[in-house]
Amino acid sequence: MKKIGMIGGLSWVSTAEYYRRVNEMTAELAGGVSSARIVLESVNRQDYVTAVIDRQDEAAACAQIAQSAQALQAAGADFIVITCNDVHRFVPAIQRQIDIPFLHIAEVTAKAIAERGLGRVAILGVRKTMESDFYPSVLAGHGIAALIPEEEEKRFVHDSIYDELVQNRFLDGTRQAYQRLIADLGDRGADCVALACTEIPLLLTPEQSPLPAFSTTELHCQAAVLRALGQEG
Template identity: 35%
Template sequence: MRKIGLIGGMSWVSTASYYERINSEVQKRLGGFASAHMLIESVNYGDYARLQSDDDWDAAAGLMTRSAKRLEQSGATAILICSNAMHKIYDQVQPEVGIPILHIADCVGEKMVADGIASATLIGTRNVMTEGFYRKRLVGKGITLSPPDEERVMEIDRIIYEELMFNQAKRDSERTMKTYITNIAKMEIEAVVLGCTELDLIVDTKANILPIYDSTEIHADAAVDWILSEA
């Protein structure tokens, strides 16, 4: 079994989901008492939040690079950044380590292509929904993305940062997301991408009128594939 490294804490809520998913899948595949050989570098997201507010992404990349190097030095053979939004600095961090960082959008895109999905709506934090660093990865795999809806962008971003990152799954927000997905389904869209690692707290990924591609689940499963593949 190969050792995987996770950069977590962004938020701690979703990092717990990664830990549970990876270990449950390893046990399912190997049986018995098996669990994953895993390292977690859990950061203080407050440090990153301040840098985001100041739009100082270079400093954020410096922090994350140090985390990635610590995981590499501790024996990790690959790394996951357990956040969609923080992949904004992926291209600055990956060259600084000698092991692969599995890009969450690439994992999602590859799964969608394998399933024959050609069009989707991406929902997540504001920067994921509106900036190119994430969207271009999916478009580059031949997936057409609907343009971001400004009203949805504002409300989903608020729900994530004011509720989900504090582990609050509110009924009103569940209803809001259900309404959004129902409306998206009227647009001749084939699927919805949950481009936020906490959105599965309020979106039932198995009971919607459209296929839901949960980035947390897909990213964690890619980690399991890495762990159990031959070196």
């Protein structure tokens, strides 16, 4: 079994879900009381937020994640999973600094959408995820178009993540607002939605979505377990 290197802490809430689901899936696939080989590098979210939000210093934020990736390589990880969508914008820069691969969350999500035959996905996540090009570019490589919410919608999604979800607060009113937003995005041409923040599926499950919804957390965990067990493809 390969060792999974996990960069967590962004937030601890989704990191805990990753740890739980990766181990549940490992037991299901490997049998018995099997559990995953994981080495966790947990980032101080406050340091990351200070760099990205307060100082708007992308280089410092990238360096923080790169240090964690290097620590995972030194700890013997075979590949790296980041338990956060927006941090994946740093993957191209960090990959040049290490010798082990990342399992990219957008690639995993794009493959799942393509397998369903869907072609226009609405992206919901923090502002960096919705406004960066890493999701649209990966999706385009699979023949899928990205639909980005409008400004007021982006503000709502971003603020709900920062003010509630990463603080382990999941409110019915917020869930209903997401459902209304997803329905509106469907009216504007989206045929599915990517829950592209690893906390959003803890608020709104795919079964509760008005459109076909893809939990990036669940898909990423599945792919990590399959890779660790040598069962990819």
